[in-house]
Amino acid sequence: KAGVTQTPRYLIKTRGQQVTLSCSPISGHRSVSWYQQTPGQGLQFLFEYFSETQRNKGNFPGRFSGRQFSNSRSEMNVSTLELGDSALYLCASRVAGGFNEQFFGPGTRLTVL
Amino acid sequence: TQLLEQSPQFLSIQEGENLTVYCNSSSVFSSLQWYRQEPGEGPVLLVTVVTGGEVKKLKRLTFQFGDARKDSSLHITAAQPGDTGLYLCAGGETSGSRLTFGEGTQLTVNP
Numbered sequence: 282k283a284g285v286t287q288t289p290r291y292l293i294k295t296r297g298q299q300v301t302l303s304c305s306p307i308s309g310h311r312s313v314s315w316y317q318q319t320p321g322q323g324l325q326f327l328f329e330y331f332s333e334t335q336r337n338k339g340n341f342p343g344r345f346s347g348r349q350f351s352n353s354r355s356e357m358n359v360s361t362l363e364l365g366d367s368a369l370y371l372c373a374s375r376v377a378g379g380f381n382e383q384f385f386g387p388g389t390r391l392t393v394l
Numbered sequence: 395t396q397l398l399e400q401s402p403q404f405l406s407i408q409e410g411e412n413l414t415v416y417c418n419s420s421s422v423f424s425s426l427q428w429y430r431q432e433p434g435e436g437p438v439l440l441v442t443v444v445t446g447g448e449v450k451k452l453k454r455l456t457f458q459f460g461d462a463r464k465d466s467s468l469h470i471t472a473a474q475p476g477d478t479g480l481y482l483c484a485g486g487e488t489s490g491s492r493l494t495f496g497e498g499t500q501l502t503v504n505p
Contacts, residue, residue, distance in 0.1 A: 285436070314491040324437075324482065324495040337492050371436050373491070380425040380444050381486035383493060385436030 283308065285386035287372050293392045299360040302389045306353050306374030312336075313355040314383065315347060318369040327370075330355050331377070359391075367393045397421070398485055400496035408504050410472050415481055415499045418465045423485030426459050426466045427493070431480040442486075473503045 286305045294300050306313050314337075315327040326339040330349035347357040353374075359366055369390050373383035398419045407413055417426070425444045429437035441450050443459035443466065450457045454477075456469040466483055480500050484493040 312491050314493075316493075316495075323497045324484075324493075326492045326494070329491040331491075339492070373436075375491060380442050381491060381493065382427065382439055382442050383491065384439065385429075387434070387436050390434075 285372055285374050285384055287370075287386040287389050289389060290387065291390045291392075293394065294362050295394050296362055296364060298362050299358060300362060300391060301356055301358045302370055302372075302391075304355045304357075304372030304374075304386060306355070306372075307384055310374035310376055310384070311353050312375045312377060313349055313353065314373045314375075315355070315357050316371045316373065317341075318371055318388070319367075324371070327357065362393045364393050367391060398483055398494055398496035400481075400483055400499050402499060403497060404500050404502075406502040406504065407473055409474055411503075413470050413473055413501070415468045415483075415501075416465070417467065417483035417496050419485060420464065421485070422463050423494075424463075424488045425486035426463070427484045427486065428457055428466070428468055429482045429484060431482060431498075437482055470501075473501075475503045475505050477501060478503050 312331045314329040318324045329337040333349045344360045349355045369388040371388045373385045375383045427442045428440045431437040441457045446461045446463045448459045454471045480498045483496045
């Protein structure tokens with residue numbers, strides 16, 4: 282079974298721009314979560330999507346948004362980029378139910394200049 | 395807000411030594427997971443513990459969940475250079491996918 286895939290792997294943007302990141306979950310996984318990882322804050326939960334609906338949201342500003350498509354693929358968007366948005370953005374998928382065992386993709390490394 | 399504290403933050407040891415990493419919280423979690431992350435990659439799930447007092451073994455790795463489900467430990471026996479990486483503990487909520495992560499323990503095993 283193929284793992285979680287994320288595209289692109291690396292991205293460089295400038296302040297004020299917007300960016301869209303993509304995630305394809307493991308086949309059969311309907312839940313997709315996004316996390317931001319930075320050296321100072323560690324891994325922080327952004328949001329979770331299940332069956333095209335946002336089910337849970339972390340403590341991030343409204344500039345961070347996401348969506349999920351009918352095939353469970355998900356995208357997250359960050360508008361009006363700030364220098365502090367530079368981070369590794371990780372997507373994780375899981376099957377419904379169970380004990381929240383999540384399977385992470387390799388991440389997208391976003392650098393904001 | 396639920397928080398998980400990991401210790402130590404950094405650990406550098408010689409091949410063959412034993413080590414223990416701790417993960418503590420004032421909150422109760424429905425599950426506790428340990429992940430290992432290598433540079434440039436996403437975290438890889440090592441184990442999930444769900445029952446207070448539970449002990450799981452994975453080859454040279456032993457994971458324990460505290461009786462009150464607030465803390466956990468990871469013990470590695472006879473560490474090898476291949477064990478080098480960032481070890482993360484994460485607490486799961488009863489519902490939803492939100493995981494609360496500890497800050498991580500950067501382990502370096504020197505040959």
